[in-house]
Amino acid sequence: MKIIIINGPNLNLLGKREPNIYGNITFESFFKNLQEKYKNVDLEYFQSNIEGEIIDKLHQVGFEYTGVILNAAAYTHTSVGIGDAVKAIQTPVIEVHISNIYKREKFRHESYIAPNVKGVIAGFGMQSYELALLSFINQ
Numbered sequence: 001m002k003i004i005i006i007n008g009p010n011l012n013l014l015g016k017r018e019p020n021i022y023g024n025i026t027f028e029s030f031f032k033n034l035q036e037k038y039k040n041v042d043l044e045y046f047q048s049n050i051e052g053e054i055i056d057k058l059h060q061v062g063f064e065y066t067g068v069i070l071n072a073a074a075y076t077h078t079s080v081g082i083g084d085a086v087k088a089i090q091t092p093v094i095e096v097h098i099s100n101i102y103k104r105e106k107f108r109h110e111s112y113i114a115p116n117v118k119g120v121i122a123g124f125g126m127q128s129y130e131l132a133l134l135s136f137i138n139q
Ligand code: DQA
Pocket: 009, 010, 011, 071, 072, 073, 074, 075, 076, 096, 097, 098, 099, 100, 101, 108
């Protein structure tokens, strides 16, 4: 089982960025724990602040991997290109958000990704990623 977590813009700053919303652990340390806990899953991580790089990564993994866990961050609310890429690939994608986007500003309520994904998990902090992973494991 090959699963990739793809994180979008500014998520490289997790741990430092608005800790009241996003918490104070780095994604790297969270990811290490996740890999330890789910040793029998081939778990990969990719982060980019660049829209096209996220699209390229989706194309690269999207006909091969078991699942994609995608937090497109701000691009969730703006990117027709990422939405189209998710639609174009065969690998199922779960959209995740650390915060509950529906509790926040109105512009965060719209997702260009959501219509093309298996499901959306939002608002559970870093646990959102683990819940998505469990959904792939239990399928
Ligand atoms: C986010 C929510 C987005 O609205 C925001 O732009 C992010 C992070 C989240 O994980 O809660 O950068 O995707």
